[in-house]
Amino acid sequence: MTATRRDFLAAAVGATTAALVSPDRLAAYARFSTATSRDEPYALVLGITQDAGMPQVGCYAERCDRARARSAPRFAASLALVQPDAGRYYLVDATPDITRQLDLIDEPGFRERAGQRRPFDGIFLTHAHIGHYAGLAVLGKEGLGMAPTPTYCTARMADYLTNNGPWGLMVSEGRLDLRPVVSGEWNRIDDQLQARALLVPHHPEYSDTVGWMFRGPTQTLLYLPDIDSWERWELSVEEVVESVDVALLDASFYSASEVPGRNIEDIPHPLVPHSMDVLQNRVDAGDRVVFTHVNNTNPALFEDSPEAAEVRRRGFEIATEGLRIPL
Ligand SMILES: [Zn+2]
Ligand SMILES: [Zn+2]
Numbered sequence: 001m002t003a004t005r006r007d008f009l010a011a012a013v014g015a016t017t018a019a020l021v022s023p024d025r026l027a028a029y030a031r032f033s034t035a036t037s038r039d040e041p042y043a044l045v046l047g048i049t050q051d052a053g054m055p056q057v058g059c060y061a062e063r064c065d066r067a068r069a070r071s072a073p074r075f076a077a078s079l080a081l082v083q084p085d086a087g088r089y090y091l092v093d094a095t096p097d098i099t100r101q102l103d104l105i106d107e108p109g110f111r112e113r114a115g116q117r118r119p120f121d122g123i124f125l126t127h128a129h130i131g132h133y134a135g136l137a138v139l140g141k142e143g144l145g146m147a148p149t150p151t152y153c154t155a156r157m158a159d160y161l162t163n164n165g166p167w168g169l170m171v172s173e174g175r176l177d178l179r180p181v182v183s184g185e186w187n188r189i190d191d192q193l194q195a196r197a198l199l200v201p202h203h204p205e206y207s208d209t210v211g212w213m214f215r216g217p218t219q220t221l222l223y224l225p226d227i228d229s230w231e232r233w234e235l236s237v238e239e240v241v242e243s244v245d246v247a248l249l250d251a252s253f254y255s256a257s258e259v260p261g262r263n264i265e266d267i268p269h270p271l272v273p274h275s276m277d278v279l280q281n282r283v284d285a286g287d288r289v290v291f292t293h294v295n296n297t298n299p300a301l302f303e304d305s306p307e308a309a310e311v312r313r314r315g316f317e318i319a320t321e322g323l324r325i326p327l
Pocket of ligand 2: 127129202226
């Protein structure tokens with residue numbers, strides 16, 4: 001974390017002790033945190049919610065109705081990696097919200113390429129839960145009709161896509177040009193981007209699950225939207241976070257009691273306060289930890305909630321659609 005950013009965060013946090021952060025201050029912070037020079041590569045947050053989105057299907061609770069009324073819609077967790085100078089674009093996970101999410105890639109070059117049915121230089125997939133790959137469906141022949149596109153995932157995920165419809169058709173038609181990767185190994189993707197998958201424990205019905213590290217010319221980013229438990233991971237999350245500049249991490253649930261009628265053991269994820277306890281030393285040392293993949297029941301999804309204020313007070317961040325992180 002730069003001194004300037006720390007000062008700004010401290011000022012924003014100071015404001016929260018007297019009152020919740022004003023919309024003006026939040027907007028100023030969003031501008032600050034999204035500042036990138038014009039041609040610098042960046043990661044663009046396309047969505048921050050758990051797989052099924054926000055509002056969630058059939059949910060007419062107050063929180064989902066609030067989400068329906070938002071002027072800026074919420075989308076399922078996903079990233080774009082953008083290299084404006086080279087005109088290259090990558091997608092990280094393909095969500096059910098993909099159609100409207102791609103509108104957030106506000107680069108004329110992207111729209112031109114999409115019109116030519118080759119929107120991406122590559123697609124990175126974390127795993128086969130619906131929020132992370134179901135959006136591929138509309139890139140097939142009934143939809144965008146995507147030209148052959150390198151698609152990076154584990155060998156097990158590649159097998160799953162190859163051997164199950166409708167994905168198998170996209171593979172046999174050549175649209176998904178599968179490039180299986182080995183966990184832990186860095187892969188050079190182009191002259192400005194390297195990528196490394198890391199296997200994580202996460203209930204494996206159809207595929208295993210990875211988080212991705214992306215290394216650009218200026219920063220290394222960890223994208224880890226789903227994990228069952230930090231303690232069950234063979235790697236130390238503290239060490240992994242220390243090794244990158246920015247970590248975007250699973251923030252599915254804030255408390256174990258927030259999903260009525262569902263046992264938290266059936267949907268295991270580290271709770272946000274626990275993740276902050278585990279990583280507080282890293283954040284205090286200047287590492288940037290940004291939460292994403294937030295379930296519709298997690299109150300931290302609302303910027304004006306006490307839970308979101310607590311996250312900011314402890315020096316952590318919650319991602320938002322449109323956030324740019326220099327790479
Ligand atoms: Zn997920
Ligand atoms: Zn999952």
